[in-house]
Amino acid sequence: MAATSMEELVSLCKRRGFIFQGSEIYGGLQGFWDYGPLGVELKNNIKAAWWRTNVYERDDMEGLDASIIMHRLVLRHSGHEATFSDPMVDNRKTKKRYRLDHLVKDQKADVIAKVAEAMGESQENLPAVVSAMMKDTARAETALKEAGVRDPFSGEVGDWTEPRPFNMMFKTTIGPVADEDSYGYLRPETAQGIFTNFKNVVDSTSRRLPFGIAQIGKAFRNEITPRNFIFRVRELEQMEIEFFCAPGTDEEWHEQWLRARLAWWEAQGVPREKIQILDVPKEDLAHYSKRTYDLMYDYPTLGFEEIEGIANRTDFDLGSHTKAQGDLGIQARVEPNDDSVAKLVIPHPETNKPIVPFVIEPSAGVDRAMLAVLSEAYTKEVLENGSERIVLKLRPHLAPLKAAVIPLARNRPEIVEKAKSVKAQLQALGLGRILFEDSGNVGKAYRRHDEVGTPFCVTIDFDTIGQGEDTSLHDTVTVRDRDTMRQERVSIAELSTYLRSRLS
Numbered sequence: 001m002a003a004t005s006m007e008e009l010v011s012l013c014k015r016r017g018f019i020f021q022g023s024e025i026y027g028g029l030q031g032f033w034d035y036g037p038l039g040v041e042l043k044n045n046i047k048a049a050w051w052r053t054n055v056y057e058r059d060d061m062e063g064l065d066a067s068i069i070m071h072r073l074v075l076r077h078s079g080h081e082a083t084f085s086d087p088m089v090d091n092r093k094t095k096k097r098y099r100l101d102h103l104v105k106d107q108k109a110d111v112i113a114k115v116a117e118a119m120g121e122s123q124e125n126l127p128a129v130v131s132a133m134m135k136d137t138a139r140a141e142t143a144l145k146e147a148g149v150r151d152p153f154s155g156e157v158g159d160w161t162e163p164r165p166f167n168m169m170f171k172t173t174i175g176p177v178a179d180e181d182s183y184g185y186l187r188p189e190t191a192q193g194i195f196t197n198f199k200n201v202v203d204s205t206s207r208r209l210p211f212g213i214a215q216i217g218k219a220f221r222n223e224i225t226p227r228n229f230i231f232r233v234r235e236l237e238q239m240e241i242e243f244f245c246a247p248g249t250d251e252e253w254h255e256q257w258l259r260a261r262l263a264w265w266e267a268q269g270v271p272r273e274k275i276q277i278l279d280v281p282k283e284d285l286a287h288y289s290k291r292t293y294d295l296m297y298d299y300p301t302l303g304f305e306e307i308e309g310i311a312n313r314t315d316f317d318l319g320s321h322t323k324a325q326g327d328l329g330i331q332a333r334v335e336p337n338d339d340s341v342a343k344l345v346i347p348h349p350e351t352n353k354p355i356v357p358f359v360i361e362p363s364a365g366v367d368r369a370m371l372a373v374l375s376e377a378y379t380k381e382v383l384e385n386g387s388e389r390i391v392l393k394l395r396p397h398l399a400p401l402k403a404a405v406i407p408l409a410r411n412r413p414e415i416v417e418k419a420k421s422v423k424a425q426l427q428a429l430g431l432g433r434i435l436f437e438d439s440g441n442v443g444k445a446y447r448r449h450d451e452v453g454t455p456f457c458v459t460i461d462f463d464t465i466g467q468g469e470d471t472s473l474h475d476t477v478t479v480r481d482r483d484t485m486r487q488e489r490v491s492i493a494e495l496s497t498y499l500r501s502r503l504s
């Protein structure tokens with residue numbers, strides 16, 4: 001089972017401390033979210049699972065953590081200054097601003113058909129319609145008005161401007177003097193830090209082709225209309241791999257990474273049938289891409305939307321950032337670069353001649369991963385007594401809390417002390433966070449831990465301390481399983497092995 005609406009996820013996340021609105025006590029800041037006590041654990045677990053699979057379990061990968069603020073020349077030569085933009089349109093009446101493709105997509109079918117017809121494109125191919133609008137913006141303005149495109153804010157037909165490109169990078173001044181040259185950018189993707197460090201990593205690790213560099217970190221995009229909870233945010237986190245290979249082997253590596261990434265999503269509880277592979281049509285490809293597979297996950301309420309892009313970026317990036325471009329046989333069309341001081345080459349595995357390698361880039365969003373994982377885990381069950389329970393059936397390695405240790409009576413020091421010592425014993429296993437939970441009401445604690453996906457609740461009672469009716473239960477605890485709700489009596493001596501085998 002999975003969540004059926006975004007609202008139930010939003011509500012659970014707020015109620016249980018996964019995700020809060022950023023700057024909430026001052027009215028909130030649109031497109032920014034804060035991860036609460038359980039959110040930070042789930043997020044860390046997702047990132048750790050990704051790092052384990054893509055760095056530790058492979059022999060052809062290195063890790064990196066590059067800085068967020070980058071030299072403006074990096075983003076100039078990457079192409080972002082010129083092209084990292086979304087089409088934007090304003091409604092003069094409401095002063096609201098929209099991303100053109102989102103605005104058109106959200107209209108009624110007959111309105112979309114009229115816009116498409118005016119632009120001479122098929123209504124089935126929205127990217128083509130939008131691209132035609134950006135090529136002939138005067139015609140686009142007329143098309144928006146004549147088709148009766150409504151403003152989602154007011155519900156009324158808008159007085160639309162000509163659409164224009166809006167650059168999504170956040171600019172910031174660096175240092176105490178704000179002059180023309182003292183600005184940099186917050187990176188809009190982590191990838192550029194990998195390209196600019198290519199030579200450093202090769203020189204310091206003696207890597208040869210094929211090999212990759214992995215990075216997890218924040219990226220910033222001034223999205224025109226951030227929306228749908230953490231699906232489209234302005235401060236996001238990415239898990240990116242740039243995998244370098246010899247030209248001619250790129251297509252095979254692209255396929256291999258597609259398979260590897262689908263397997264990873266499945267291991268996080270996101271089943272194969274909930275992901276569609278979009279082989280992005282040639283006309284919609286980013287300027288650097290030879291081919292891109294977008295993995296589209298079936299989000300509640302939203303439907304199939306991108307969770308990860310796997311792009312063949314050819315030799316465009318390193319070719320754009322290298323010096324001596326003319327000597328290197330670069331295949332992509334790159335802009336001249338007179339600023340770079342490094343030659344970004346590596347020996348060809350067969351000829352040993354220095355080449356600019358091709359790049360395969362699997363790029364996934366942490367926030368969108370979190371939403372998918374939460375959505376898949378979200379389960380509503382009707383119990384035998386007719387009551388309903390919400391349970392997050394997260395894979396144990398992702399669960400924010402691995403176990404809760406609950407003293408049955410919080411006013412009995414022997415029970416509380418025993419519970420604390422059991423908590424310390426389990427915490428020392430290094431499986432993740434174990435919670436000491438003395439809220440007093442075991443039934444309520446079970447409910448709460450079902451909702452946040454804690455795989456096991458361990459209860460310490462009078463039997464545990466040898467004061468129950470059955471003295472043979474001395475030094476045993478009750479372990480309740482989240483999914484089956486079955487309770488088992490387990491001796492404290494065996495508890496570590498019991499939990500370790502079920503949690504790892």
Ligand SMILES: Nc1ncnc2c1ncn2[C@@H]1O[C@H](COP(=O)(O)OP(=O)(O)OP(=O)(O)O)[C@@H](O)[C@H]1O
Nearest residue numbers: 221231232233236306307308309363364365367368
């Ligand atoms: N604004 C955002 N909010 C949350 N995650 C994002 C955002 N933009 C990108 N991502 C994540 O980063 C990944 C790689 O970024 P990429 O540039 O390929 O996205 P994109 O094609 O611009 O996404 P979209 O078309 O949805 O704007 C995406 O698959 C997504 O998981």
